[in-house]
Amino acid sequence: MSIPIAWYLVLAAVLFGIGAFGLLTKRSALIMFMCIELMLNAVNLTFVTFSRSFSDIGGQVTVFFVMVVAAAEVTVGLGIVVAVFRKRASTSVDELTELKD
Amino acid sequence: MKLVAPSIHYLAIAPELALLGGALLLLFASALRPSRISNLQATVVTAASSIAVVVIAFFQWSDVASHGARTTIDHAIALDGFSIVASAIVGVGLLLSTLVAHDWAKRANVRNGEFSILALAASSGAVIMAQANDLVVIFIALEILSIGLYVLVAFDRHRAASSEAALKYFLMGGFASAVFIYGAALVYGATGTTNLSSISYFLGKNELLRPGLLIAGGALLLVGFSFKVAAAPFHSWAPDVYQGAPSPVTGFMASIVKVGAFAAFVRVLISALGTQQDTWRPIFWVLIVLTTFVGAGLALVQRDAKRLLAYSSINHAGFMLLGLWAGTVRGAAATLYYLITYAPLVIATFAIVTLMGGPNDTSHAVESYRGLARRQPWLGGAFAILLLAQAGAPFTTGFFAKFSVLSAAVDAGGAPIAIIAMVAASIAFFFYLRWTLSLYAEDALDAPRIVVPWPTALVIAFGVVTTIVFGIWVGPFADLAHKATLLFLP
Amino acid sequence: MHQFAVDPLYAHGVTLAVVIIALARVLIAFAALMGSVTLMIWFERKLISDMQSRIGPQRWGPFGILQTLADGIKLFFKEDLIPDQADRFVFKLAPYLVLVPALITFSIVPIGGSVTVAHHTFLLQVADPPIGILLLLAMSGISVYGVILAGWSSGSKYPLLSSVRASAQMISYEAALGITVVTVILASGSLSTHNIVVTQADGIWHWNVIRLGVVPFLIFLTAITAELGRPPFDVVEAESELVGGYHTEYSSLRFALFFLAEFMNTITMSAIMVTLFFGGPAGWVPNIPHLRWLFPIIWFLLKTTTFAACYIWFRAALPRLRYDQLMDLGWKKLIPLSLGWMLIVAGFIASKAWGFGMIAALLLGWLLLDQAFRLGQKRAASLDSFLPTVGERPVRGDLFRKRSNGEKA
Amino acid sequence: MIAVALTIPDVVVYVVAALMIVVGALGVISFRNPVHCALSLIMTLFGVAIAFIEQEAQFLAAVEIIVYAGAIVILFLFVIMFLGVDRRDEVRVDPLVGQRAFAGVGVVITIAGIIFLMARSHWITGVPHVATGVATKGNNSNVQELGRAVFTTYLFAFEATAALLVIAVVGAVVLARRERASTLESSDA
Amino acid sequence: MHSSLWLTALLVVPLLGMALLIAFRKVTKGAYIVGVATAAVELAISLVVLFLYNSGIKGAGTFDFAYRLIVAAPFGLAYDVAVSGISIVMIVLTAIVVVVALLGARETKHEVAFVCWMLFLLMATMGAFVSHDLLEFFLFFELTLVPSYFLIAQWGGPERARAALKFFIYTFFGSGFLLVGILYLGFAHLHQAGGDLNFSYGILSGTSLSHGTEVWLFIAFAISFAIKSPIFPFHTWSPIAYAEAPTSGSMVLSALLAKLGTYGLLVFAVGLFPLALHTIQPYVLTLAVIGILYGSALAAVSKDMKRLVAYSSLAQVGFITLGTVTGSKLAMVGAVLLMFNHGVITAAFFLIIGYIEKRRGSYLLADLKGLQGPAPVLAALFTVVMLASIGLPGLSGFISEFLILLGTFGTHQWWGIVATTGVLFSALYLLWAYQQVFQGKAEGPNATIKDVSGRERLIILPLIMLIVGLGVFPQPLLNRITPSVQQIVVHVAPTGVSK
Structure with a gap:
């Protein structure tokens, strides 16, 4: 037993919060996207921390799956960003305004 | 080191195998055929897979009826009445959507192959969600479903709105997934497992004196689910996405996502966190009030048909949540019944919306529906019936759907929330009625005639007929939902 | 199966002596690596000029062996230029991002067997972490950053193009690389490089290159060459297309660092290849007292030098691939091949029947895949028309109208 | 604790x-x-x-x-x-909540709440769990245990990731591919 | 016990009529003929039911024609029909009013759709009156909204959209309470008795509830019915809706749908929660009395005839409410009778207004003057109806109001006294209106209007006959009403002074 799990849990929570804040406030799709990755990393850290204190491998396996999901999400997400950019490139509108109330 | 692989009950995973098999078949075929696979072939394969899901559901049902509900693959997935019915709904929803999409693809001159592959794979995600008995599996299934949909939403590359919608959906969906899995992490910390049965077992055996971690985790799971089912205040993506997505996809999304997400939601709340009912109920209370009112209220001011229907679906989500709020067997059955009846209804509605969108899928102003029933009495009449059913007019399935959740809520001691929901329903009823009325307006008789291809006509007819027939002959579906829930995994 | 051992150095607790030994290992290894880089540069220049019937460096030192040193000193005293458009922080950071992974990767290479100094027995390898060879994959992932960021931060067109190329190329080949490494891990049953070497120690037939069939080795060689960006996969710094590639805007010491890192990487990867496929330090050891520890090192150096020479040979002999050929090779050939081979190996490890079944299945799969690729190419070629502009839907009528207008005209 | x-x-x-x-x-x-x-x-x-x-x-x-x-x-x-x-210009979207401060306060409250709740429950309430039956052992490589868990307890999840990756790949291809004319237009050279 | 097929026929015939309509929608005048024919058949069946009802059993108040079929057990949904002496009256009223409305207030614009909606409304209203199951009642109760909405919104006056909206939102809002109340009651019974969910009236009336619960449920039911009726202060939708609706719509709204409210109040609210009545009584009575006075006052100042009748309806509904909640048997019988009579009277009123509107294109009091000169028969008809509404002895209004007031004086003297003034008020404003419209010298277009044609006379004749006939000889109805009311009154024992 070394570092108390609380330290890691708080760290992860803070990381999650920073990610969420970024996602809610940033206006660039790519950076919002990175913020999602931050959040997922916070989750990973949480899982690993619990996994260590339970001596249960399950948490680590879950982290593994989260990473796979993150990779899949990135693949598709960046594809969407590229698709949007292709549409928008010619018009140089800096906001997505097609869909509004 | 000897590795003992878990036993697999193949019948339990047969639906997703059928769907993924269809997807892979199409994938290989499109790679190996000298000429591309035609839209017809893609549609046939998709339809066959979805019919297979329904057929498998019958076998599963008899299996569960005789052997009882059970879990398989090391308790990762559950085979019970609830999951069977939910996956059958997914099958039916996919079948209907693919028929609509077939016509749309033909009209819009789009290749249907990838569309079908993605739809099949996304549906398999929904099926897995319905069966999942582990938070990790739910998470992965959720992603399968969502990723498929992100792409489907962006599928129409002729409209900028389509990819914009996909981007919004993606960002919100990613956020929701992250929140969900963080919730799962905290629940894992609180209970030492992610398996729903084990969580339930743990919480049943141990009274948590300090349930903070569990509460935090549960709340985050709830937020994650709320995003997926578009419950206010986590609904903000839905109108944009519904509007931007290609219309057949919107119908698909409105039905399949709701089925998958609510099925998993029910399982998590009632099966795993059932003991914590007192904690999550107040949150739901707020959620339901917001959702029903936001859905109904904002729909009133919409000018775009798809946006309007998006808010309407938010409103419906609020009602489905009402069944969850009850948290009883009756509540679960009510939500299931709602899903059973809602899926064909909403797909048929969007089938007509798809037709109305024209070849470019762009003319979706509510105004353009004026006088539809005068120009084309059958189409307009069908749409009127569908709208009334969505509103919850008596003697349609829409009414009994609302009735079932309300009765479950009242049964669980929620008369006030039921009344509040009814108030929202009255607002909702109004905008449906107003729309229906405009179908009979007389000042727009010269709009071009809409050609109804027979597959779409079939879907619309199916939607209308089930709505009316099972709105009067209520017994079968009500019994089905009830029995399915009685066969719920303990 | 072999008994896997952890580094015996830490077996009896951590004392001051142990710390000193560990530090010494680090210092010696990296000093040696640095030194060998200067030699490597000289070696490459000399060898390649021999192959091209030139003389090569000859002025400084015997056979020009100090030429590198002289070049280094010259670069050191040159003016350090940073372009106006550059992103200064990243521009300065990038060279280190290339250099550090090369150094770290080297730390997992077993140079020799175990040695006993002052009653402490230890392995001749900087570190033997339990994740072992995964470090290679991790670091090869990181080293891309140096290239990408260098190109991007220069604020100049050609380096940027180079960056984009580099990122795509490295991602493409990393997949094949990783899968091949998995094949090796399957055979060795461990991630640790030390254990991987140990399992190959029983003679030449146990070397992975033989044991796994030659294919994984060839894939690995190809992929690692592409990862390094060395010829024939040097589209990243193709002089005829991109001026100097990602380091066009670099000068002075920073340029030297790139140079250093490239050669260091070459050496490290040669060493890794030796470790993974050629038994590392394994080889015939004559029974000479007190010097037994020396022979594995010599074997290792010999093998590594061979591969280093191999790279130089490639550079002299092979023409650069076109970018699309490079992508083709990576995605359509190496990845399926490595994946298939991994499955075959896994099959044989499970049982012979599985193995042969796997071969049959993969043959079928390969036929289908090949057919699919052919069809794809044919289709791509036959599609003679693309939509006119992005964002506008061609309506059937419009197209017909356009054509009929054309006919009239 | x-x-x-x-x-x-x-x-x-x-x-x-x-x-x-x-x-x-x-x-x-x-x-x-x-x-x-x-x-x-x-x-x-x-x-x-x-x-x-x-x-x-x-x-x-x-x-x-x-x-x-x-x-x-x-x-x-x-x-x-x-x-x-x-x-x-960036690819931008509207953020979920327009107000920066609002989002900031909301996130801070949420995270503080989560931390508070975790602290209240003394950070962990679960128990070493019996369902997987696989525990990490000492400081040995845990790769084997990981692998074992992946192929037993998490087998279904693992298989499901196959579907996930397939759909992601197909999706990425669909999204990234350039628009091509279909047969009708292709006659219009 | 008679066959329930009669009641089922009441529901099926309009549907068949609709099917026929749609099948022969291209035939000229087909809609009119089919519509009237269907309604006539309906009327015939309802009369048969009226005469068969508990025939041979003297003074029996039990339900007849009963039949119960479980449709969906988990929902407690059943097809459960039966009629009591109260509902039988309402059924006949429904059939009569619809026949007259179809005949007399024909809409030529989109006639097929119009007749369809009317028949649909007929079916829904019939369904509500024959239901012996709360849930089923609710279903039909709700279902009436849809056709009414369309009738107002498509064939109404210039402000029809707003009127329809107001009508719809109010009533739907109210029915939410009703549904939740029904559900609550059903589950209360389920938790007591076990078994399946069941909303049958007979079974639920045996549920024992705490007094507080009964009061809340009564309120929930009452709100819904009060809105539908409408009872003050839930009436604000009604003037505009009555005014903007087409003539037939106004007839149906005031003569039938309003009765759904009062019928529900009597049978379901009072009938199921008799004990709550004790607590609630003063408030409802007060509201009823305020309604009477307020309706009369507003009727006196209203500027058009439709609003006038609408407000007078408010006053009349006040009387009905008064009779319903006093707990006295006499008053209750009177209330039921008034439901019928008011239905007939108000239908006649709107029919006459429709005649006027057809001729003059307006129903504003200011536009009309001296009509009795050019149209004496019209004036005479109006006079009869007006006098019935005022409560002139010998006409139908009198006996019912008299019974109500008599009953009320027995139990709640002071309310009775105040309510009586309402009768005087009604005389006041109706006579005033008569004076404005029919008396004086006709000028301009008023001078040239045609009198009612023979056909129109024929159409209104049944209503007039009923007004006169029931004024003289209400016994056939009273015989059927009284025993059923007795059944309800028994439960209201603590306060009910059964006379």
């Missing part, structure tokens, strides 16, 4: 990891240039990897670097450069 004797190296490692994580994360949300954000993200990822190693999850640490730093962030950079968004 039992008082834990902390060793200085542990604390140092933790502090370094935490600093990397937090500073990196703050960098992601405060830099304007997406490339700098990506670099900050890498710093966070390394911090997380260090935290993993500190918690005896070496394998995951390696995978974290390989998958996140080695593939995901590279993809980000690739797209940033490919689109040239760092120099031109």
